[in-house]
Amino acid sequence: MRLLGSRPAAVSQAGAPESGTSGAPAGRVPAARALVPWAMWALGALCYLTAMFHRMSLSVAGLTAQERFDIDATGLAAFSVVQLTLYALLQVPVGIGNDRYGPRVLLVGGTALMAAGSVVFALATAYPAAMAGRALIGAGDACLFVSVLRITRNWFPGHRYAFVAALTGMIGGLGQIIATSPLAALLDAQGWTNAFLVASVVTVVVLAVTAAALRESPQQRDGAAECDGAADRDGVVAEPAERVRAEPAERLRDTLRLTWRSPGVRHALVTHFVLMGSFVSFTAVLGQPYLVAAHGLSGGAAAGLVTVVVLGFVGSSTGAGQLASRRPQVRGRLVLGAGTLVVCGGAALVVLPAGATVATLLPALVALGVGGGVSMLAFDLARSASPAHRAGVASGLANMGGFTFAVVSQLGAGLAIDGLLAAGVAPAGAHRYAFGIPLVLAMAGLAGMVRLRGYAGTAPPPGSSPEPVVSAMVPAGR
Numbered sequence: 001m002r003l004l005g006s007r008p009a010a011v012s013q014a015g016a017p018e019s020g021t022s023g024a025p026a027g028r029v030p031a032a033r034a035l036v037p038w039a040m041w042a043l044g045a046l047c048y049l050t051a052m053f054h055r056m057s058l059s060v061a062g063l064t065a066q067e068r069f070d071i072d073a074t075g076l077a078a079f080s081v082v083q084l085t086l087y088a089l090l091q092v093p094v095g096i097g098n099d100r101y102g103p104r105v106l107l108v109g110g111t112a113l114m115a116a117g118s119v120v121f122a123l124a125t126a127y128p129a130a131m132a133g134r135a136l137i138g139a140g141d142a143c144l145f146v147s148v149l150r151i152t153r154n155w156f157p158g159h160r161y162a163f164v165a166a167l168t169g170m171i172g173g174l175g176q177i178i179a180t181s182p183l184a185a186l187l188d189a190q191g192w193t194n195a196f197l198v199a200s201v202v203t204v205v206v207l208a209v210t211a212a213a214l215r216e217s218p219q220q221r222d223g224a225a226e227c228d229g230a231a232d233r234d235g236v237v238a239e240p241a242e243r244v245r246a247e248p249a250e251r252l253r254d255t256l257r258l259t260w261r262s263p264g265v266r267h268a269l270v271t272h273f274v275l276m277g278s279f280v281s282f283t284a285v286l287g288q289p290y291l292v293a294a295h296g297l298s299g300g301a302a303a304g305l306v307t308v309v310v311l312g313f314v315g316s317s318t319g320a321g322q323l324a325s326r327r328p329q330v331r332g333r334l335v336l337g338a339g340t341l342v343v344c345g346g347a348a349l350v351v352l353p354a355g356a357t358v359a360t361l362l363p364a365l366v367a368l369g370v371g372g373g374v375s376m377l378a379f380d381l382a383r384s385a386s387p388a389h390r391a392g393v394a395s396g397l398a399n400m401g402g403f404t405f406a407v408v409s410q411l412g413a414g415l416a417i418d419g420l421l422a423a424g425v426a427p428a429g430a431h432r433y434a435f436g437i438p439l440v441l442a443m444a445g446l447a448g449m450v451r452l453r454g455y456a457g458t459a460p461p462p463g464s465s466p467e468p469v470v471s472a473m474v475p476a477g478r
Contacts, residue, residue, distance in 0.1 A: 049174055095395055
């Protein structure tokens with residue numbers, strides 16, 4: 001019987017266990033064990049990369065989809081709205097499932113749903129069938145990111161969480177990059193059906209590898225009841241999934257209520273709302289038609305600029321994660337600065353005159369990408385603001401923020417574009433004015449970030465809410 005958070009048996013500098021532990025050749029077992037957390041994380045991150053490809057595939061296929069299914073801007077936006085609405089609505093159930101049942105079943109099930117949805121989308125020739133495919137993809141996608149975060153929390157110590165979570169975002173960014181210029185080239189070469197069937201086959205391969213190899217926690221890997229946590233090479237213990245799920249027998253409504261009452265969790269939600277919402281609104285559907293209609297770019301050039309936005313995401317997510325891991329006290333200021341940058345970039349998309357040059361557009365697009373990358377800190381802020389047994393719900397609530405923004409902004413922009421065109425406004429003006437909708441949402445969210453900035457990453461003080469008293473002792477017999 002050991003206390004929660006107690007340190008494992010000491011390891012000598014040579015790498016061999018001290019007396020009382022089983023031995024193996026010096027350095028070999030510790031080195032191999034140090035790679036296992038990264039291998040398990042990599043499997044989850046690979047699923048997430050696949051999800052980000054599917055989520056963003058309409059970023060360069062939007063105009064092709066309009067021709068294939070004979071739809072207007074509202075119909076195109078509805079693809080993303082349905083997909084992201086399912087995603088947002090499922091975040092809290094997925095968080096609860098992670099806390100209570102573990103992430104493996106959700107990762108495998110979610111990837112299976114995406115594979116099925118991708119096949120339906122590839123073969124669809126009518127709008128309702130294509131919408132059903134996007135709905136399956138959205139439901140599967142919803143299961144993945146929070147589950148990868150739970151695997152990260154199970155396998156890595158707390159001081160590495162921000163970096164590994166940001167690295168997960170970077171891997172997802174690679175999936176988005178594949179969904180820009182490379183997908184555009186594949187669509188030109190192979191056509192709609194073959195291009196998306198290739199994506200389906202890759203998804204099935206990822207599903208098979210993950211189902212065969214993924215272990216969600218050190219206990220599942222070792223099958224050793226005496227192992228209380230996974231230690232990194234510095235001897236810091238990660239939180240095992242079995243104990244996180246077993247700690248308090250808390251009623252679901254209490255879990256939801258107490259998580260929402262944490263101002264730190266609400267700060268994480270509004271941070272994700274502004275930063276990820278602005279990024280997704282542009283890259284998922286609206287960006288390519290905006291660049292083509294408002295500024296006269298070719299489809300290929302527009303796809304290239306969407307890629308630039310995603311590259312900004314990839315670079316900033318990694319940099320922000322490294323900085324937050326070393327200096328967690330700067331997280332609040334960092335996300336507030338990124339929110340201000342995103343609002344400025346969104347304003348530029350509205351006020352820049354039609355036919356703006358690529359050089360003029362680049363600062364605004366990079367601002368959206370950088371903001372999207374910094375949004376990954378929302379999950380570290382949510383982790384810091386909630387106890388371990390509510391980590392999945394806190395991450396799910398935070399993750400709802402950006403995708404609620406994206407649903408509202410994309411549907412609103414699509415309706416605005418069609419309404420303005422019907423009123424006789426030129427396409428260039430209609431697409432520019434429609435970006436006022438995400439701008440207003442971002443400004444409202446930034447005001448919330450300012451109001452809650454003092455709670456960034458902070459848990460409620462003891463006694464401020466009716467928390468259940470939980471023993472720190474591991475039950476006898478473990």
